[in-house]
Amino acid sequence: MAEVRFIQAINRALHDAMAEDETVFIIGEDIGVAEGPFKATRGLLSTYGPTRVYDAPISEAAIAGVAVGAALTGMRPVAEIMFMDFITLAMDQIVNQAAKARSMFGGQGSVPMVIRAPHGGGLSAGPQHSQCLEAWFAHVPGLKVVCPSNIADAYGLLRSAISDPDPVIVVENKALYAAKGELPEKPAMTPIGKAAIVRSGRDATIVAYGAAVGMSLSAADKLEAKGIDIEVLDLRSIQPWDETAVLESLARTHRLVIAHEAVEAFGVGAEISARMADVGFDELDGPIVRVGAPFAPVPFALSLEQAYRPGPDDIVKAVLRTLE
């Protein structure tokens, strides 16, 4: 075990994947010589050389499209989109090409590509460098979407994504990059599609992913002081999501809160909520309550952004509402 930062776990996953499989290559803006804006790609160019690490011009559509074409030609590209907001420029290649190729070609071939995309606020980065857009991609058949909340999954989900035969969007919360935690000597792969219970409880379930998992654990601590026993489920994978695990937890607690940093309306929480209102209807003893950002662009000013981002207190309020 060694204590590492979240970003170092990502870096380690990239190193290990490249060492293990020579078809893996990295492409993105400033990811080679400059080693990435957040240093996720540190040491890759010096270790693997310019035929494995491609510093691309500021051309997100071409970066994504090059990944699609290379994947269709036998490679396993890992592309970095510097901020998730910039992925808007690459939408055609992700949504119309990567996601659909296997199905629309009748099952010929696969598109084994990864797009890493940092999302989330907390850095006063403003409306175009802070968005959480994962729900868009979860809505597109053919794409997989994962979002780690901790060091082990930052490593394990990225390794699984790179090994996966289909296109995977790996969403990383920037505010977690500096977080510290333990990474084993031989870290494990985290299976895509499996949630994890990160805290067991019997009074209510909070389903979260990414940075909202930590917020949910803080909320659970606050609620424990009030004598309320909370279960926290880390979704880890958004598409596919672990419906069985959510339903099983709901069957234990009979109350459900879904928390994410993304805008609440039409979000991941809406889908989970709708499914549980259907298949979990008999288990529910209270309303399903969602916690997410308000329906507004992420504001810049520290004070505004702090008020905008959901936090532990918002989750506490949501739990109290469903317990009313």
Next chain:
Amino acid sequence: MNRDAKRLKPLYQQMLLIRRAEERLQKLFADGEVPGFLHLSIGQEAVPAGVSASLIETDTVSSNHRGHGHALAKGLSLSGFFAEVMGRDSGVCRGRGGSMHVADLSIGMLGANGIVGAGLPITTGSALALKIRGKGDIAAVYFGDGALAEGVVHECFNLAALWSLPVLFICENNGWSEFSPVERQLATNLKDLTAAYSIDYATVDGNDVLQVADAAERIIRTMRKQGKPHVLECRTTRVRGHFEGDKQDYRDPDEVAALSARDPIAGAREKLVALGSDAEWFDAQQAAVDAEIEAAVSAARAAAEPALDSILADVYTPSLPTAHTEAS
């Protein structure tokens, strides 16, 4: 046989196959046997016929919405093609792609494409993979002049030149971007654009199959050695509308009437006649091609429609457990 005739005959046969296949589609579409949108490349056959003569199976090709000729010339099977466009399970994409998405990855045909310009980044990425593989293979992409107004096209010119990738950019300039003439679409021209990115450029009469084939052969030979991108602009003619059913009332009737004088197949036939081919030979070619097409159409008609549960079949790849996957 005369050397010129020996070279021209297979090119003529390839063009004829594309032409007759599309004429058959036109009829099937009118009769309601082909659903959806159909974009025909009648008048443009010399481009894929000429280019494909220098491509090998390990080269890759991607294409656009007007892609039947590109796919057939790369070697897509006629039976898989007709079955696909007619929506059958035996189609090359099992009835899930249709006319705008015909593909055969086993022969490097990475797909026609319903999004204008989208084949360029895919081909650029394929060229990167081929360059890494290092066997001298190239990636070719067909696109129309209408694609030149798309931003991603410029990204790809820049990137292919920067990284010296073996991409053959083939522009079929037919002067029409859907319903609009090129003068209303583009403030520049491909030659100047290409110069701006320092990419080697050649232009040919895209309706003269020998000119296309000669240029492609010379360029592809160089590309296999040097691995650099090239642009080949083929000046060609779109005879039919943007799609079948488009009456083309936005076009000057004189322009449309003049198109037959530039017909690539008639032009090649004239040359072959001068080189000694007789009417009997031409009749035999047409009969052979038509028989092949009719067999494909009959097979498609007799083939099953896709099972309804195939809708969900290939959204994702069935994944095999790996040693690293933690027990669930």
